[in-house]
Amino acid sequence: xxxxxxxxxxxxxxxxxxxxxxxxxxxxxxxxxxxxxxxxxxxxxxxxxxxxxxxxxxxxxxxxxxxxxxxxxxxxxxxxxxxxxxxxxxxxxxxxxxxxxxxxxxxxxxxxxxxxxxxxxxxxxxxxxxxxxxxxxxxxxxxxxxxxxxxxxxxxxxxxxxxxxxxxxxxxxxxxxxxxxxxxxxxxxxxxxxxxxxxxxxxxxxxxxxxxxxxxxxxxxxxxxxxxxxxxxxxxxxxxxxxxxxxxxxxxxxxxxxxxxxxxxxxxxxxxxxxxxxxxxxxxx
Amino acid sequence: xxxxxxxxxxxxxxxxxxxxxxxxxxxxxxxxxxxxxxxxxxxxxxxxxxxxxxxxxxxxxxxxxxxxxxxxxxxxxxxxxxxxxxxxxxxxxxxxxxxxxxxxxxxxxxxxxxxxxxxxxxxxxxxxxxxxxxxxxxxxxxxxxxxxxxxxxxxxxxxxxxxxxxxxxxxxxxxxxxxxxxxxxxxxxxxxxxxxxxxxxxxxxxxxxxxxxxxxxxxxxxxxxxxxxxxxxxxxxxxxxxxxxxxxxxxxxxxxxxxxxxxxxxxxxxxxxxxxxxxxxxxxx
Amino acid sequence: xxxxxxxxxxxxxxxxxxxxxxxxxxxxxxxxxxxxxxxxxxxxxxxxxxxxxxxxxxxxxxxxxxxxxxxxxxxxxxxxxxxxxxxxxxxxxxxxxxxxxxxxxxxxxxxxxxxxxxxxxxxxxxxxxxxxxxxxxxxxxxxxxxxxxxxxxxxxxxxxxxxxxxxxxxxxxxxxxxxxxxxxxxxxxxxxxxxxxxxxxxxxxxxxxxxxxxxxxxxxxxxxxxxxxxxxxxxxxxxxxxxxxxxxxxxxxxxxxxxxxxxxxxxxxxxxxxxxxxxxxxxxx
Numbered sequence: 001x002x003x004x005x006x007x008x009x010x011x012x013x014x015x016x017x018x019x020x021x022x023x024x025x026x027x028x029x030x031x032x033x034x035x036x037x038x039x040x041x042x043x044x045x046x047x048x049x050x051x052x053x054x055x056x057x058x059x060x061x062x063x064x065x066x067x068x069x070x071x072x073x074x075x076x077x078x079x080x081x082x083x084x085x086x087x088x089x090x091x092x093x094x095x096x097x098x099x100x101x102x103x104x105x106x107x108x109x110x111x112x113x114x115x116x117x118x119x120x121x122x123x124x125x126x127x128x129x130x131x132x133x134x135x136x137x138x139x140x141x142x143x144x145x146x147x148x149x150x151x152x153x154x155x156x157x158x159x160x161x162x163x164x165x166x167x168x169x170x171x172x173x174x175x176x177x178x179x180x181x182x183x184x185x186x187x188x189x190x191x192x193x194x195x196x197x198x199x200x201x202x203x204x205x206x207x208x209x210x211x212x213x214x215x216x217x218x219x220x221x222x223x224x225x226x227x228x229x230x231x232x233x234x235x236x237x238x239x240x241x242x243x244x245x246x247x248x249x250x251x252x253x254x255x256x257x258x259x260x261x262x263x264x265x266x267x268x269x270x271x272x273x274x275x276x277x278x279x280x281x282x283x284x285x
Numbered sequence: 286x287x288x289x290x291x292x293x294x295x296x297x298x299x300x301x302x303x304x305x306x307x308x309x310x311x312x313x314x315x316x317x318x319x320x321x322x323x324x325x326x327x328x329x330x331x332x333x334x335x336x337x338x339x340x341x342x343x344x345x346x347x348x349x350x351x352x353x354x355x356x357x358x359x360x361x362x363x364x365x366x367x368x369x370x371x372x373x374x375x376x377x378x379x380x381x382x383x384x385x386x387x388x389x390x391x392x393x394x395x396x397x398x399x400x401x402x403x404x405x406x407x408x409x410x411x412x413x414x415x416x417x418x419x420x421x422x423x424x425x426x427x428x429x430x431x432x433x434x435x436x437x438x439x440x441x442x443x444x445x446x447x448x449x450x451x452x453x454x455x456x457x458x459x460x461x462x463x464x465x466x467x468x469x470x471x472x473x474x475x476x477x478x479x480x481x482x483x484x485x486x487x488x489x490x491x492x493x494x495x496x497x498x499x500x501x502x503x504x505x506x507x508x509x510x511x512x513x514x515x516x517x518x519x520x521x522x523x524x525x526x527x528x529x530x531x532x533x534x535x536x537x538x539x540x541x542x543x544x545x546x547x548x549x550x551x552x553x554x555x556x557x558x559x560x561x562x563x564x565x566x567x568x569x570x
Numbered sequence: 571x572x573x574x575x576x577x578x579x580x581x582x583x584x585x586x587x588x589x590x591x592x593x594x595x596x597x598x599x600x601x602x603x604x605x606x607x608x609x610x611x612x613x614x615x616x617x618x619x620x621x622x623x624x625x626x627x628x629x630x631x632x633x634x635x636x637x638x639x640x641x642x643x644x645x646x647x648x649x650x651x652x653x654x655x656x657x658x659x660x661x662x663x664x665x666x667x668x669x670x671x672x673x674x675x676x677x678x679x680x681x682x683x684x685x686x687x688x689x690x691x692x693x694x695x696x697x698x699x700x701x702x703x704x705x706x707x708x709x710x711x712x713x714x715x716x717x718x719x720x721x722x723x724x725x726x727x728x729x730x731x732x733x734x735x736x737x738x739x740x741x742x743x744x745x746x747x748x749x750x751x752x753x754x755x756x757x758x759x760x761x762x763x764x765x766x767x768x769x770x771x772x773x774x775x776x777x778x779x780x781x782x783x784x785x786x787x788x789x790x791x792x793x794x795x796x797x798x799x800x801x802x803x804x805x806x807x808x809x810x811x812x813x814x815x816x817x818x819x820x821x822x823x824x825x826x827x828x829x830x831x832x833x834x835x836x837x838x839x840x841x842x843x844x845x846x847x848x849x850x851x852x853x854x855x
Contacts, residue, residue, distance in 0.1 A: 003416045006354060006392040008341075016303060016319060018586060020855045022817055030818040030853045034586060034608070038319070038336055040343060040355035042391040045336040051608055051615040056578075058610060058853050069576060069851070070610035106612040107576035131573045247307055248315040281354070283315045283343050285305045288701045291639060291677040293626075301588060301604060323604070323621055325628060325640035327676040330621040532592055533600040566639070568600045568628050570590045 008040035011241070011251045011282040012089040015054055021061075029061040031068070047104070054104070068110045074101045075110075075122045075143035076173060079156035082145060083175035085186045085206040085217040085239075091255035091276040092237020096266060097221045098190050098202045099171050101158050105139050118148045128161065136165035150179040154188075162195055169194045175204070183209045186219065199226040206237075213243040217253075223265065230260040252279040293325035296526070296536045296567040297374040300339055306346075314346040316353070332389070339389070353395045359386045360395075360407045360428035361458060364441035367430060368460035370471045370491040370502040370524075376540035376561040377522020381551060382506045383475050383487045384456050386443050390424050403433045413446065421450035435464040439473075447480055454479045460489075468494045471504065484511040491522075498528040502538075508550065515545040537564040578610035581811070581821045581852040582659040585624055591631075599631040601638070617674070624674070638680045644671045645680075645692045645713035646743060649726035652715060653745035655756045655776035655787040655809075661825035661846040662807020666836060667791045668760050668772045669741050671728050675709050688718045698731065706735035720749040724758075732765055739764045745774070753779045756789065769796040776807075783813040787823075793835065800830040822849040 008014045017035030024030055035054035037046035047053025057070030077100035081087055084094035095103065105126040112122040121144040128137030143156040156173040175188030186206040193199055206219030217239040225231035239253035257266045257274045267274040293299045302320030309315055320339035322331035332338025342355030362385035366372055369379035380388065390411040397407040406429040413422030428441040441458040460473030471491040478484055491504030502524040510516035524538035542551045542559045552559040578584045587605030594600055605624035607616035617623025627640030647670035651657055654664035665673065675696040682692040691714040698707030713726040726743040745758030756776040763769055776789030787809040795801035809823035827836045827844045837844040 003414060004412055004419055005414050006394065006412050008355070020853075022815060022853065022855070024814045024818060028814065030814065030851070032853050032855070034610075036336070038341065040319075040337075040341045043332070043335045043337040043339070043341040043356040043389075047613070050613045051336070051606070051621070052610075052613040054613070056608065056610045056613040058851060060851060070578070071613040104613075109576065127574055127576050129573060129575045134574055244309045244313065244315065245307060248309060281315070281343060281345060283305075283307065283317050285307070285317070288699060289697055289704055290699045291679065291697050293640070321621070323626065325604075325622075325626045328617070328620045328622040328624070328626040328641040328674075336621070529594045529598070529600065530592060533594060566600070566628060566630060568590075568592065568602050570592070570602070 006041050007278070009037070009046065010090065010253075010278045010280055011249075012087075013037050013046065013054065014040055017052070017054065027063045030058070031061055031066070032058045057108075057110075059110075063114060065114050066110075066112045068108075068112070070108065071104055071106050072108045072110050072124065073103060074105050074139075074158060075124050075141040076100050076156040076158040076171060077103050078122070079143040079145070079154050079173055079175070080188075082152060082154050083177055083186055083188045084204075085184070085208040085219050086237060086253070090217070090237075090239045090251065090253035091278055092217070092219055092235070092239060092253060094188070094204060094219070094221065096255075097223060097233070097235055097257075098173070098188070098204070099158075099169070099192060101139065101141070101160055101169075101171070105141070108139075118146055120145045120147075128163075128165075130163065130165070133165050135161050137161055137163050138165075150181075152177040152179075167195050169198070183207050197227050200224060201226065215239075215241045215243075217241075225263070228262060231263045232260045233263055233265045234258050235265075247284045249282050250280070251282060253277070291326050292563070294322070294331065295375065295538075295563045295565050296534075297372075298322050298331065298339065299325055302337070302339065312348045315343070316346055316351070317343045342393075342395075344395075348399065350399050351395075351397045353393075353397070355393065356389055356391050357393045357395050357409065358388060359390050359424075359443060360409050360426040361385050361441040361443040361456060362388050363407070364428040364430070364439050364458055364460070365473075367437065367439050368462055368471055368473045369489075370469070370493040370504050371522060371538070375502070375522075375524045375536065375538035376563055377502070377504055377520070377524060377538060379473070379489060379504070379506065381540075382508060382518070382520055382542075383458070383473070383489070384443075384454070384477060386424065386426070386445055386454075386456070390426070393424075403431055405430045405432075413448075413450075415448065415450070418450050420446050422446055422448050423450075435466075437462040437464075452480050454483070468492050482512050485509060486511065500524075500526045500528075502526075510545075510548070513547060516548045517545045518548055518550045519543050520550075532569045534567050535565070536567060538562070576611050577848070577850075578608070579616065580660065580823070580848045580850055581819070582657075583607050583616065583624065584610055587622070587624065597633045600628070601631055601636070602628045627678075627680075629680075633684060635684050636680075636682045638678075638682070640678065641674055641676050642678045642680050642694065643673060644675050644709075644728060645694050645711035646670050646726040646728040646741060647673050648692070649713040649715070649724050649743055649745070650758075652722060652724050653747055653756055653758045654774075655754070655778040655789050656807060656823070660787070660807075660809045660821065660823035661848055662787070662789055662805070662809060662823060664758070664774060664789070664791065666825075667793060667803070667805055667827075668743070668758070668774070669728075669739070669762060671709065671711070671730055671739075671741070675711070678709075688716055690715045690717075698733075698735075700733065700735070703735050705731050707731055707733050708735075720751075722747040722749075737765050739768070753777050767797050770794060771796065785809075785811045785813075787811075795830075795833070798832060801833045802830045803833055803835045804828050805835075817854045819852050820850070821852060823847070 022030040037054040059068030107127040110124040124141040126139035130136035141158045146153040173190040188204040190202040209216045221235040223233040235257045241251040261271045307315040322339040344353030392412040395409040409426040411424035415421035426443045431438040458475040473489040475487040489506045494501045506520040508518040520542045526536040546556040592600040607624040629638030677697040680694040694711040696709035700706035716723040743760040758774040760772040779786040791805040793803040805827045811821040831841045
């Protein structure tokens, strides 16, 4: 049956944290972020109860880029945030369908390029920390962005080795946004391979329309299974936000995921349809 | 046997948190509170290990009242805090005997009235979040306060449905404080019904005497069981606090609970007597 | 096999916290510290998941000393921090070999002397909180320090009763540092007795050499077992740090522990050798 819930972090995950920068001179700086995620409905820590489950890292910044060490967001999740009309939030968060590899990765060294000629990017290496096998459980992530006037082009790749180092899951993502001023057009395409015989494609097309304090967002996502029959899924997403101020807004959003007969993306049973509708308030500080 | 303990939060629960208000213009404001409870004796999170176990909510305030969403204190616990000489703290905390329904409720929408002509109040609705049955595990709380010169009158009601939605526990509370300047007289009466055949009454009478930096508090609570014989209990409470500053005070308090032969309120065995004595320092910041 | 890891808190434990002092007048002050430890590599709370696992206490300070109540560092661990060239950090942290009784103790009343004529000290009493037996699980700690020009002399004692109050583990520590300006010489000797027939000695000799922003540290620790044959262990430690600023430094360190045939200090199997090498960045804020 249906459930009425009071939930937390529907527009964007509830968070609070600490961040700092120290200028070390000579263009060098020391940086850190400790960011907690939590659920307002029950006062619990989010991300499975982690204290600083959203981000926890220390790093060094310079003119040739930034190196960060710790728990960090996967480059592919950052890339999805750029091209999703919902900005990986609300009911239609693109990362509910397109794999962002757990949103975050532990034990990670991340190198972020300085922005140059419209190009920015990041490379992440997550240690598997398995004794005697440095490839087991290892993750590698990459994202590249090109922004020029109304055009945003985004590329990302992520590979996660299994715990025995014998196979890996891999996603390659290409996407973009074009700003027509009255509206922005969004599109993305992803290829997913492994573990095992997994071989799927994701295609997204969407639009976002700002109008003063109002914003309307829509997206359609299709998942196609190349390895199995009757294993595709479709999702349509709608959202509306109203800004009460720069820091506070109201929102409502809707997502509907329909599955072919052998798959159950976001649903309880194969072939079932999942619907989410929510409304709320987001306050940033 | 007796136990000597170094404990935390004896005067009032140890806490630390974050709060904020944003003026949205037009009399509207956005509010939030994230409040952690903890135990200084062992460095643990309190409220069963929750990160923000005391309060966690976001809300909107206006001239016609405030709406808050999240984990919040039950209206009946707030009401007990008004009429208890111990302010629901110290060894003789009234909520150790009179049911305040777990002190806090999750998944809650709370509407708080603006104070008008001495009247204030709040209404809370806690979603049960049980699929297919919106009344299961639901909670409803209400409190009304009238303050006029030396008189404070307080009403509260709380109802908590069981997880199957087939029965509920209900408490109705009436209380007051009268300020004679040299001393304040406190009184309360509560009727508890359900789950099942539970049918009890609580009566409290007490006094608080401020004297410069010193405060003396006393209360007597009687619990009467209308459904069972030999099931009453009595509690006497004494407390003394000394203010070192506006933010820091010393305290000592005593509570003695004696049970009739078939009940064991706060005690290990039916018919047993429980005694608590403590002394300490409270620092607010 | 060997493991490559991205870890947290290798130079000194990762931490964030809250502290405060209130001047109460008349030389009296109220103090508190809430200090969280965490692991940047995975965003987890450290010290076994405690929220304020490093320190959590409230206290009163005056001209005759400071009394603190809560979870606090053992006096013997503070003493080891004074005489260890590694300052109980890095790969060669002396408390990995010399018992500092869990680094911290719960339910503790700590009395710290005011510094007078170069002498400072602290006395800690940790309640066992076992019903009917006030000595069970009790801990007593003591540390005394004498500092005069280039000389630092340090004494410490710690005793921890077992949970039944029938036996105790005891360590007596004597150590010192002599500052020759170009280098500091460090030495320590500890006697460990109980539980049961345990009877061991620890001897450490070390040096630290500051050179501008560079620091070089070395120590050698020998553990001798008086009760058992073939039960000794040896550890050599090297470290180098480079200060990027007052708050940020790079570090690398090495530790090698070799065990006699019947013991396995820091190693997986009796007689095995354990090696640790690390490198990283520490940022304080």
